[in-house]
Amino acid sequence: MATELPPRPVSTSLAHRLAIVASEYHEQYVDGLIRSARRELETIAPAATLDVFRVPGSFEIALGVDRVAALQEPDAILAFGVIFDGETLHATLIAEAVTASLLQTSIRHALPVLHEILVVKTHEQARARCLDEKLNRGVEAARATVRMLGALAEVAVRKK
Template sequence: MSTAIPDRPAPLLIAKRFAVVASIYNSEFVDGLVAAAREELAAIAPGSAVEVHRVPGSFEIPLGVQFVVERRNVDAVFAFGLLWQGETSHADLIATSVTKALLEISLRMKLPVLHEVIVAQTEEQARERCLGTTINRGTEAARAAVRMLQTLDAIRGTQR
């Protein structure tokens, strides 16, 4: 696991619309991702709107993301969830399915979809990634979203 989080990008010049699709299941941890992403976006995407949509669990996140990108005018979407790695392959099956679905949506819609459906083996891992300040994946996802929007704009020859 990387313990370094990418540096903060230059702030966006134009306010954007972000959406979060987050699992209700394991909300103690998922709420930490949402809060960290919102806090970071306030700093690096000033004036931007962030709407949060809750779905029951991680498996439902791709459908929620699909509905958001089809029905809402957003520039990027965050997918936040937490799966516990147990003794069976259940978490792996869900994680693989979610990953494939989110990638497909991102490519088809030509829109950044930030995948932070985390698979944790221990509560310590979950706390570090979801509630910590050093490697919080919500913070990391916000930075990645802004960088991706800036990169896409540079390729297009526009500025955000």
């Protein structure tokens, strides 16, 4: 596990259209990710618009992201969910399926999809990643979003 957040990227003044697709399950933690991402984006992408779409659970994030990509056409999507790893393979199966789907949606739509479907073992781990400032994955996703949008813009500028 990383012990600190990546550095804050150079801010963008572009009016990017961003979306969050987030699970309603484990709402306390997922809401922490949303709040943290929103705050960070207000600082590093102040002209961006951000729409939040809620789905029942982490498994449903896959379809939610695909539909938001197709119908809303945002510049990037941040996917937020929390899965507690239990005694069965249920958490692993959900996490693997959602991960594969998010990758396919990203490629199919040529769209950054930032994956923050967190698999944790304890509430302490969830708090550290969703509510605390030091390792907050909402902040990390916001920073990665701005970096990825910048990287894709650079690719477009350099095209032959």
